[in-house]
Amino acid sequence: MRVHDQRLRFDVTDKPMGLTGSSFITARSIAVLLFVSLSLLILPPFLPPLPPPPVTFLLLPLILMILLIFLAFSPSNEPSLAVESLYP
Template sequence: GYINTDVTPKPMGLTGSSLITARSVAVLLFLSLLLLILPPFLPPLPPPPATLLLLPLLLMILLIFLALSPSNEPSLYVEPLDP
């Protein structure tokens, strides 16, 4: 049989371990087609309760608060040495 003795490094992203595969593209296209085709055939849904509509707003406020709050991690700044 054939034994692969090639030890040269292969560039990442161009091999079979690529993140975007034909299967993932096919799944995304299938889901996109479903989103286009199904809504006219499905019955309309009742509106969600008002408390559920507040959830994205509360999440956004929480994320902004976390982004602007100071970190508890120690600073890694090192003073430059002046000769």
């Protein structure tokens, strides 16, 4: 009778953090965030005020939220997969 060693093995390597090509935060993304932030601060006093949106546009987020809640609590058609323990 053969017994297999089924322990998990993890390879832990140090990855450099910083503004590299593999990082999510780059100089370009920081520049875009600064540009958008400054435009939100500077442009509103110079732009004319907008009229209020129609009522149907105001109901759109409410309708989307109701749809998402309905989908979250509706049962799926997928069969349930029971997971059994390998060890007694």
